[in-house]
Every structure is written in structure tokens, then in C-alpha cells.
Amino acid sequence: MGLLHRLRRRRLAGKRAIVTGGSSGLGRALAWQLAQRGVDVLATARRGDRLATLEQEWRAASRSSGSLQVIAGDQTDAVFRQQLIDTAGEQLGGLDLVVLAAGSGAVGPFAESSPDTLQKIMDVDFFAPTELARASLPALREGNDPAVVFVGSIIGRHPLPFHQEYAAAKAALTATAGTLRMELAADSIDVILATLGPIASEFWESLLVGQRASWSRGRAMPAERAARRILRGLICRRHEVIPGLQAKGYVLTSRLFPRLFDRCVMRRAGLRRRLFRSRASLPHQDTPDSSERSAEPPHDGSSS
């Protein structure tokens, strides 16, 4: 990919995009903002009612040249992934952008977790976006200034205890983005990694397993602001976008001072670990823990 290509800002208007995670949080914000910028968007997630509301709200509010259509399905289903790409071809007339924002998390001690949880998190956070990117390649190669956006996490750059499944999946996704960025340059397909810190969304209320530990909470950035930063990165052809000072600080300090960083985290998590044990708070355990889970401090609207 030439220097001139890298210097030229990407024009979003007129592009055709698939956006996953469109029913909530970051994916919804990305779908909306892309459509506002003149992109024809096909947004997807499992909850069809949420997607229908998004589509209706767009129709009621929009005066821009973009469009927003929706299709409901589970991204871990290979048949649905192909249907998504086929629908983009039929309804949008092709594909230029694939924005992979859907994801889910799990929290809890590794020793007490299960292969099922690991498989589910790897499926939704790693295999599904990776395979959707692969299946999109034939369409993207025919596209106009094409790009793939992977949504990772600071926890994928440097892990936290009690987040084994999620950290592993996001680390794998981070590596995939790095690999594809080099490989797909030959096809003039850009690859952008969004490494997110805390985002205000439904993420921590929708965990597959466990609940958020209070020690891991941070100040959350509104999903709309994170989406704007990601779109700016897409326009400016950045390799990686790390929205917010908190996320940048996490990545930088964990890289510069990894042992000190780990010690600080372990001190906080060690306290938390004792709480985990005394409350026996894992949902898959057959103990009277579920009533005690309400002893968790109320969610403060912050994330990650």
C-alpha cells in the first residue's frame, strides 16, 4: 500500500457497511454515526426488537444521505454470517466496511470456570468476528477503499485476573488484527483495531457468567464518543485507536512497567478474590450464592 494511499483520508459517504453489535452500546452508536455520515449500513445483533427500534428511530430522525437497515441473527452461526454478507450484497450492492463490534464477557476465577464458558466466549469474541472478516474478504476485495474494524479491549493488551476467557479472546483478536493488517495490505484492505477501555454500555449487565468486580471498575466513556474516535481512526487510516486517556494510560503503563502494573492489580484483585471465595458468588455453583450476589455494590454505570 503506497504512501499516497496512507496519506489520503478515507471518504465515508457512499460506503456500504456491515456493523455487528447494532442493538446496543458501541455497535449501535457506530451504526448510527456511519449512517449519519452517508454510509449505507446493515446493522446486526440477535435482538430483533432492538434492531427494529433502531431502524425506526433512524427513519424518523434522519435527513442524511446514508441508510440504516437491520438483520437479526447470532454471529456465532456460520450460516447466519454468510447470510449477512449475502444480504449486504443484495441490499447494499456490495461491501466496503466491516465493523465488528459485537462481543460478550465473563468474569470469575479460572479454577471454577468451565470449558463451556471458555468455548462460548471464544466463539463470540474471537471466532465469530475472525470468521466474519474472512468470509467478507471476497466482497471487500471488490469494494471501494475497503476496511475491517476489529473491536478489542485493553484487557486483551494486558490481562486482568478473573477475566481469563475474555482476555484470551481479545488477545487473540488483537493478534489477528495485526496479522491481517499486513496480509491484507496487498489487497488494499485496511485493518483497524479499536482497543477499548471502559465504555458506558450494557456490557457488564450482559455477562455470560459472573458479575463485574468492583476493583476493576473505571470511569466509562460514552459509547457515542468512543464511536466518534473509532470513525476518526477509520477516516485517518490509523492502525489502532485507543479512545480516552484512561485506556491509553492502561496500555502504556502495562507495557512500560509490566511487573509493577501486575503487582498493583494483584493487590486489588487479591482482596476481591477473598470476597469471591467467601461469597461463593459464581452463578454456576449450586450454593446459596444468588441471594448474596445482591450484596455486590450497585453498578455505577462505569465499565471495564
Ligand SMILES: NC(=O)c1ccc[n+]([C@@H]2O[C@H](COP(=O)([O-])OP(=O)(O)OC[C@H]3O[C@@H](n4cnc5c(N)ncnc54)[C@H](OP(=O)(O)O)[C@@H]3O)[C@@H](O)[C@H]2O)c1
Ligand atoms: N463496555 C466496555 O467497557 C468494553 C470495554 C472494552 C471492550 N469492549 C468491547 O466493545 C464491544 C461492544 O461492547 P459494548 O460495550 O457496546 O457492549 P453491549 O452494549 O453489551 O453490546 C454488545 C453487542 O454485542 C451483541 N452480541 C453479543 N453476543 C452476540 C452474538 N452471539 N451474536 C450477535 N450479536 C451479539 C449484542 O446484541 P444482542 O444481545 O442483541 O445479540 C450487543 O449489540 C464488544 O466487543 C466488547 O467486548 C467493551
